Amino acid sequence: MNGDGVVGGTAASGRLVRDFFLAAGVALLVGATAGAIGSVYSGWTASPLAIAPFEILRPIHTTFVLAWIFLAYTGCLYAFLPEVCGAGLFSARLSRAHWALLLAAGTAALATYALRVFSGREYLDFVPPVSAVILVAWAFFLANFFGTVRRRRGPWPVYLWMWATGLVAFAATFVEGHLWFLSSHFRDNLGRDLTVQWKSYGSLIGSWNMVVYGLSLYVLERVAGEGGKAFRLGSFAFYWLSLLNLMFNFGHHNYQSPQAGSVKTLGFVISMTELAILAQILLERLRPWTPAGALDPRYRIPRAFLGAASVWVLVNLVLSIAISIPAINGVTHGTHVTVAHAMGCTIGINSMILWAAGWTVLLDRCALAPREERQVRIGFWILNVGLAGLFAHLLLAGGVRGVAVVRDGMNFHQSAALVRPILRGFVIAGAAAFAGIVWLTACWFRGVVRAFRGPGSGVAGRP
Amino acid sequence: MSGPAVFRLNRIVVGALVAAYLAFGVFVYANPGARGEAGTAPEDARRGKSVWLRHNCAACHQIFGLGGFLGPDLTNAVSRRGDGFVQAIVSHGSGDMPRLDLAPAEVEDLLAYLRYVDGQGKFPPLGWPPQGFNN
Numbered sequence: 001m002n003g004d005g006v007v008g009g010t011a012a013s014g015r016l017v018r019d020f021f022l023a024a025g026v027a028l029l030v031g032a033t034a035g036a037i038g039s040v041y042s043g044w045t046a047s048p049l050a051i052a053p054f055e056i057l058r059p060i061h062t063t064f065v066l067a068w069i070f071l072a073y074t075g076c077l078y079a080f081l082p083e084v085c086g087a088g089l090f091s092a093r094l095s096r097a098h099w100a101l102l103l104a105a106g107t108a109a110l111a112t113y114a115l116r117v118f119s120g121r122e123y124l125d126f127v128p129p130v131s132a133v134i135l136v137a138w139a140f141f142l143a144n145f146f147g148t149v150r151r152r153r154g155p156w157p158v159y160l161w162m163w164a165t166g167l168v169a170f171a172a173t174f175v176e177g178h179l180w181f182l183s184s185h186f187r188d189n190l191g192r193d194l195t196v197q198w199k200s201y202g203s204l205i206g207s208w209n210m211v212v213y214g215l216s217l218y219v220l221e222r223v224a225g226e227g228g229k230a231f232r233l234g235s236f237a238f239y240w241l242s243l244l245n246l247m248f249n250f251g252h253h254n255y256q257s258p259q260a261g262s263v264k265t266l267g268f269v270i271s272m273t274e275l276a277i278l279a280q281i282l283l284e285r286l287r288p289w290t291p292a293g294a295l296d297p298r299y300r301i302p303r304a305f306l307g308a309a310s311v312w313v314l315v316n317l318v319l320s321i322a323i324s325i326p327a328i329n330g331v332t333h334g335t336h337v338t339v340a341h342a343m344g345c346t347i348g349i350n351s352m353i354l355w356a357a358g359w360t361v362l363l364d365r366c367a368l369a370p371r372e373e374r375q376v377r378i379g380f381w382i383l384n385v386g387l388a389g390l391f392a393h394l395l396l397a398g399g400v401r402g403v404a405v406v407r408d409g410m411n412f413h414q415s416a417a418l419v420r421p422i423l424r425g426f427v428i429a430g431a432a433a434f435a436g437i438v439w440l441t442a443c444w445f446r447g448v449v450r451a452f453r454g455p456g457s458g459v460a461g462r463p
Numbered sequence: 464m465s466g467p468a469v470f471r472l473n474r475i476v477v478g479a480l481v482a483a484y485l486a487f488g489v490f491v492y493a494n495p496g497a498r499g500e501a502g503t504a505p506e507d508a509r510r511g512k513s514v515w516l517r518h519n520c521a522a523c524h525q526i527f528g529l530g531g532f533l534g535p536d537l538t539n540a541v542s543r544r545g546d547g548f549v550q551a552i553v554s555h556g557s558g559d560m561p562r563l564d565l566a567p568a569e570v571e572d573l574l575a576y577l578r579y580v581d582g583q584g585k586f587p588p589l590g591w592p593p594q595g596f597n598n
Contacts, residue, residue: 041559042532042533054531055519055523059519118516118519118522120517120521122530125522187512190496192494192495195491199488231469240480243477243480247483254527255596255597256588257527258498258583260497261596264596265596327595328593334536336532339532406587409589412536
């Protein structure tokens with residue numbers, strides 16, 4: 001450990017982690033703000049709160065919420081890799097270039113959206129030149145990641161496999177998501193286009209989930225008394241099941257589209273393997289837990305976020321299995337149930353785990369005062385209560401609308417009027433969740449600035 | 464099973480999954496979807512798709528339930544409401560739907576794209592109890 005309090009790293013790598021964490025916080029604020037404003041359209045037409053057009057707000061929301069996930073997990077990986085590999089980062093220069101290119105891409109995306117310049121593709125709304133910048137940045141990241149892990153002696157723990165897989169899978173599926181742009185073979189046939197689009201998106205989502213779940217396993221080992229699992233068969237079996245889903249579990253997005261029947265059938269079969277994950281989670285809950293008193297009190301905050309994530313994993317897993325059953329999918333597809341699933345996973349699972357991992361990095365360097373810890377807990381509860389309300393309202397709106405359309409034949413305007421009161425509840429609950437995110441991000445910024453404040457600031461380092 | 468045996472098995476499983484993934488990818492890329500080669504868009508529909516993408520219509524509208532939820536699904540908008548209705552909405556806007564300021568040729572192309580989509584299948588799948596796979 002050097003004077004910067006960075007274990008196995010340098011002051012430069014400490015600043016790198018800080019910059020990724022700060023950028024992640026900014027991205028989250030931008031994305032969440034766009035989402036909060038955009039949500040108003042669901043409940044009220046011509047509201048004075050809807051200060052920007054929806055077709056601009058939605059791409060800002062999806063792009064920057066995903067940017068939060070990538071930037072936060074990248075910061076965590078840059079922080080943890082030296083510990084896991086027993087060696088410093090392969091190249092500080094590559095990591096700096098990585099950060100600068102992502103900053104440029106994010107700025108360019110925001111500027112093009114404001115000018116109403118889009119690719120027109122959901123979730124990859126930015127234009128191809130921005131995609132090219134992201135891909136170059138990713139190449140630098142991959143080079144740095146594998147250059148660093150090559151220095152590790154001995155077999156890889158399961159979370160290292162998960163990180164490596166997730167990063168490689170992102171690059172491959174990111175390119176796959178642009179095949180429509182590269183070739184008319186994909187662009188000009190709707191069935192093929194929708195299939196390949198959602199094949200790539202399913203795997204893109206799987207790629208960042210793989211990295212985030214790997215982070216959760218590492219943090220569980222570090223702060224929750226669950227050491228020794230990283231080399232066991234059971235942990236690797238979970239990894240293989242996750243990889244299977246990353247690669248093949250996309251067909252359920254397209255049960256209703258003109259895609260090949262064999263792809264739909266495979267999607268259903270793979271979706272049902274999630275039952276094994278559900279069973280494993282339920283079994284884990286029956287096993288004895290390490291009492292909180294036996295754990296390092298410094299890491300209470302990460303454990304709180306992990307606890308919340310475990311609840312949301314259970315809730316969202318049940319929902320995702322349900323909506324992968326074709327008959328249920330026929331009612332819920334194209335409704336707000338899909339939004340509930342997306343937001344439940346992005347906020348309830350991925351973001352909670354990222355805060356757990358990020359706060360572990362920060363607390364390795366600088367303990368929180370009781371007052372500061374209380375502030376984080378307040379934001380934690382505001383967010384989780386708001387998220388529960390948001391989630392419930394979206395599920396209800398989607399279910400009511402789905403039945404009204406499929407069973408009763410209501411048209412769009414009739415069904416929209418029917419669920420508008422429910423969606424107003426979603427907007428209000430969403431405002432609470434937004435307040436929680438803003439609160440937590442303020443705590444996050446304070447924590448990051450303090451933790452990376454340089455030598456002589458009372459940085460404690462990892463005990 | 465522990466230690467080296469687990470790591471050997473891991474390499475085998477990951478290798479097998481990657482091989483299966485690549486083979487499946489080739490199948491998916493070659494597969495023309497449920498409509499076969501009849502699912503290939505005519506020239507005016509291809510231009511219309513460019514209009515659709517340029518104006519980010521998927522932010523608010525869906526095709527086969529995929530897209531934003533602010534506006535209606537447009538899969539069968541043409542057959543349900545007619546060319547004239549769709550043309551009027553696209554040209555003049557309605558409620559939260561902005562007026563798009565499209566040239567007449569762009570409106571025609573966008574209509575051609577929506578007609579093409581309409582011919583690819585039906586959404587939502589009406590009827591109770593709900594069926595399984597659709598289209």
